[in-house]
Each structure stands twice: as structure tokens, then as C-alpha cells.
Amino acid sequence: MQVTNRKRVMVTGGAGFLGSHLCERLLNDGCEVLCVDNFYSGTKDNVAHLMAHPHFELMRHDVIFPLYVEVDEIYNLACPASPVHYQRDPIQTTKTSVHGAENMLGLANRLKAKILQASTSEVYGDPEVHPQHEGYWGRVNPIGIRSCYDEGKRCAETLFFDYHRQHQVEIKVVRIFNTYGPRMHPNDGRVVSNFIVQALRGEDITIYGDGAQTRSFCYVDDLIEGFVRMMATGTEVTGPINIGNPDEFTIKQLAEAVLAIVGGNSKLVLKPLPQDDPKQRKPDIMLAQEVLSWQPSIKLNQGLIKTVDYFRTFLAL
């Protein structure tokens, strides 16, 4: 029995990079937060500062298995997000996306709870359409080394929409584009953390390809604002909705921006591109602007300064 009016919110993958920021935001908004994680790519350190909060609870659980708890809303973030992590055990990655979605949707259906899926721009694969809008069906290799993640996330979206059509589950699907900020993993191969860590250690900065490929980078606080707005929409809004920052930079520009903040003498070194790496990625965020009145407000340089500060402290520990 619920004895307060406090909203009970579950965040799967809550001990990860994005999940930990989301837990923090929800606690600040006055929610009771249940953080569920199996610590595959997340750590207790990411939520250590929340442990003493009276409305925060951490549960070790693998979403591949069913979970029986009472909550009002579910944010389903559980899934390793970087190639280094999701390719370490690709079968586990697909199972996390697919069985995890199935288990969380079953729970949402039983509880009549709203459920948000953290999907990804990877569902667009290596796109022929630029920027990518939500109506584009994507160009994904079903048998490549990234497929466990890309196809897992695509199948999860399918399950979300089938639960919505078949059982009227209130779903919210957001497609996240590259996001960065404090508590990213230092060694997971993602470009922002890679460059910052290399620059702070005074090592050369490794660029895969010629550095002309472009990416857009969203600061974590902007993204979390988009999540919360999406969850607050009425039943008619299911998504998918792109959330990301459309400002486009080449990888070389990113490396130079990091170097300008960190200083030092690191040089840029070119290495061959990995398999299936998309050449261009940029969100079309018209729908998010219209439906959520959302757009990112933090410029790359501002976000990089905060992220560099975090890694400076982290590496000094």
C-alpha cells in the first residue's frame, strides 16, 4: 500500500552514465526512485552520492529476468551503450534489449504504469538520409558486429509498439543521439571520453578514419530534460522522438576543442575506421521541438568544460 503521494519511479540501468543523472533529477523532482542495475557497465560509484537519500533505493537485478515491484513509471535504460561494452558479450546485449524490454513491458502492463524506452540513433544504422528524422526506417546490417546493439534496440521498439497496440500500454520511445558528460566511462571507446582522457594523460589523440566524419553531441543535462518532458506527455504521445543536439562537428573539430580546454602537447594520430562505423549522424529534432517544446541549450564548449573537470578529478583519485 502506498502511504505517500510521492511518485514511484523505476530506472533500469540506473547505475550507468545516463541512468545516474536521471535518478538524481527524479529525486530532485520529489520522486521515490528505484534504481535497478546488474552493474554490467555501470557502477555503484555512479550513485554513491544518492545512497543516503531517503527516497532512493538500489537493487541489483538483471532485466533479462522478470521483476515484480510496484511503481508508477518505468524508464528502461538497461543496456550497455558503448561498442566496447556491448561487443564484449553480444548475446547478452541482444538478450538485455529484447528480454529486458519484454520483462519491463510485462510489468508496465500489469501495473498500468507508463514506460519510457531509451532507444538510440543506432536504429538508423549507416543512414542515407541526413539529418535523420523519425520517419526514416534506417539502414542496419543485421549480421555485423554492431548488430547485437542495433537490432536489439530495433526489436525492443517493435515490442514497445506491439504492447501499445495489443495491450494499450502507455509507451514513450525516445531515440537518443550521442550524449556526453560527467560519469561517462573512461575506457569505453566513446569518442568524447577517449579524447578527454588521452588529452589529460598527455597521450596522443587517436582519430579513427580521417577525422572528417561528423557527429553531434548532446550534453547529459539537456538529454535528461528531454526524458522528463517525454514522460510527462499525454497518452497520445508514444514517439519515437529523437533527442539529441543537431549542432554538427567533425571528429577533428572535437579533438581540437578538447585540446584547447585541456592544453598540453598531445598530437592527433589517424587510425583505420572500425567496421560499420557510420560516416554521419545528426538528429532532426523538429518533433521534439513541437511535441516537447524541447531543444538543447548547452553548447559543446560549455559541456566539454564540465566533462573535463569531472575526468580531471576522476583520474586524480
Ligand SMILES: NC(=O)c1ccc[n+]([C@@H]2O[C@H](COP(=O)([O-])OP(=O)(O)OC[C@H]3O[C@@H](n4cnc5c(N)ncnc54)[C@H](O)[C@@H]3O)[C@@H](O)[C@H]2O)c1
Ligand atoms: N550515452 C549515449 O550517448 C546513448 C546513446 C543512445 C542510446 N543510449 C541508451 O541509453 C541507455 C543508457 O546508456 P548509458 O550511456 O548510460 O550506458 P551505460 O553503459 O553507462 O548504462 C547502462 C546501464 O545498464 C546496466 N545494464 C546493462 N545490462 C543490464 C541488464 N541486463 N540488467 C540490468 N542492468 C543492465 C549497466 O550496468 C549500466 O549501468 C542505454 O539503453 C543506451 O542504449 C545512450
